Amino acid sequence: MDTIETIDVIKCPDCESISYLSYQELYDDEWISLQCNCLTCKAKFQINYRAVGIDIIGPDREQREIKRQLRKIFLDLLKRDRDLRIKYDQLIDSECEENKLKEIVKYLLNEYSPAFEDKLLPGREEKEKYLADAIQVLYEIDP
Numbered sequence: 001m002d003t004i005e006t007i008d009v010i011k012c013p014d015c016e017s018i019s020y021l022s023y024q025e026l027y028d029d030e031w032i033s034l035q036c037n038c039l040t041c042k043a044k045f046q047i048n049y050r051a052v053g054i055d056i057i058g059p060d061r062e063q064r065e066i067k068r069q070l071r072k073i074f075l076d077l078l079k080r081d082r083d084l085r086i087k088y089d090q091l092i093d094s095e096c097e098e099n100k101l102k103e104i105v106k107y108l109l110n111e112y113s114p115a116f117e118d119k120l121l122p123g124r125e126e127k128e129k130y131l132a133d134a135i136q137v138l139y140e141i142d143p
Contacts, residue, residue, distance in 0.1 A: 070127075070134040073115050077108070084108070088135075096139045105131050 077084055087107060091100040105128050109116065116127060 066130055067134045067137075070116070070131050071138060073112075074108070074131070074134060074138070077112060077115065081111075084111075091135070092139065096136060101132055101135060104135060 078088060084104070084107065087100070087104050091097070091104060094100045108131060109128065116131070
């Protein structure tokens with residue numbers, strides 16, 4: 001039997017029962033339609049995956065893993081590096097302006113290159129794109 005990789009727990013807005021949302025249920029659309037799984041409610045509702053922090057990265061599991069690793073590394077560095085925190089705050093203030101995003105990516109790859117060296121991570125050009133995507137997802141979750 002195939003295992004389903006769960007990525008988030010969703011509560012029904014009516015009865016507050018819990019559903020598990022898997023990658024197999026996610027599409028490239030921002031809104032996801034769900035139906036409550038409890039026996040009494042059966043409510044239908046929609047969630048915005050950006051609002052709940054679900055990252056739709058694509059159908060390739062390897063890409064999801066790479067971006068998840070990059071987000072984890074970025075969040076760890078954000079806690080420890082004052083300059084990075086300032087740059088990220090400026091990115092938020094600019095509403096994720098492309099120049100500010102590129103500045104953060106460049107800073108990360110120049111200052112913390114060893115942190116992003118891993119067999120699973122792609123080459124530098126692709127790594128920049130993946131890292132920018134990961135930062136944009138974090139911005140969307142908590143602007």
